[in-house]
Each structure stands twice: as structure tokens, then as C-alpha cells.
Amino acid sequence: MTSVLPGEPAPLLLSVIELLGYPNLRPLYERLGYRVHTEFAVRKAIAFLRKEKPAVIVADFYFQPDFRDRVSNLESLLAAAQSLKGVKVLVLHESAHEHALERLRQRFRIDAALTLPAREEEIGALIRGWGP
Numbered sequence: 151m152t153s154v155l156p157g158e159p160a161p162l163l164l165s166v167i168e169l170l171g172y173p174n175l176r177p178l179y180e181r182l183g184y185r186v187h188t189e190f191a192v193r194k195a196i197a198f199l200r201k202e203k204p205a206v207i208v209a210d211f212y213f214q215p216d217f218r219d220r221v222s223n224l225e226s227l228l229a230a231a232q233s234l235k236g237v238k239v240l241v242l243h244e245s246a247h248e249h250a251l252e253r254l255r256q257r258f259r260i261d262a263a264l265t266l267p268a269r270e271e272e273i274g275a276l277i278r279g280w281g282p
Contacts, residue, residue: 160183162186162206163208164188164195164199166189166192166209166210167210168191168192171266172268175208179277184205196227204237205280208240208242210242210243211223211242212247213246213250222247222250224254225254229258231258232259238261240263241262243266244265244266245265245266262276
């Protein structure tokens with residue numbers, strides 16, 4: 151559970167779900183003490199980051215070999231998140247896309263990455279360890 155002083159709002163977690171390849175994790179995030187905002191498109195998540203600063207971003211990653219100038223769905227989101235100090239980034243990915251994720255990690259800060267299907271306990275322990 152995150153520690154929040156009385157009268158303070160709970161920290162914000164931005165969940166970016168484009169693939170819907172895993173269960174709804176909102177109840178987990180809320181049990182950990184976060185307010186949760188979910189976006190289903192990276193474009194909308196970037197617009198949200200211009201208005202709000204989450205403590206944590208959890209986003210799914212997918213590799214698209216047909217992109218000409220990008221590796222995946224996340225470059226623009228990660229670029230926007232780089233300027234937000236203190237924001238932790240967790241990426242959920244398929245094991246088959248590990249090579250592409252490593253290319254992305256060479257260019258952008260990703261605090262943690264978990265292979266799908268990630269267990270709730272694993273995600274919870276990681277986020278809990280970051281604290282507010």
C-alpha cells in the first residue's frame with residue numbers, strides 16, 4: 151500500500167492498454183493505493199501526460215515490423231515520459247518481442263519490463279517497491 155498523508159490525493163497511475171491481452175489490473179492498482187487513469191491509445195495517453203503527472207505508467211508494448219521509423223507503439227509515449235522526473239515506467243510485453251524491446255531500452259528509460267502473461271503478484275510487488 152502506498153503511504154499518503156491525510157488530505158493528500160492518492161498518487162496517479164496511468165495505464166495504457168492497446169492490446170487488451172491481459173486481465174483488468176485496475177483493482178490491483180487501486181489496492182496498492184493509486185488513482186487510476188486508463189487510455190486505450192498512446193496518442194490520448196500523451197495528451198493526458200501534458201495535463202497530469204502520474205507516479206507510474208504501465209503500458210503494453212507491441213512490435214510492428216512494418217513501421218518505417220519506429221520499433222513499436224511506445225516511442226512517442228516514452229519520449230513524452232522522459233521529461234517527467236520521478237515517473238516510473240513499467241512495460242508489459244510478449245516474449246517474442248524481447249529483441250525489439252531491447253532496441254527501445256537503448257533509447258528510452260524503462261524502469262521495468264515484464265513478460266506476458268505477468269502475474270498480478272509480480273506486478274504488485276514491483277509497483278509496491280517503487281512507492282510514492
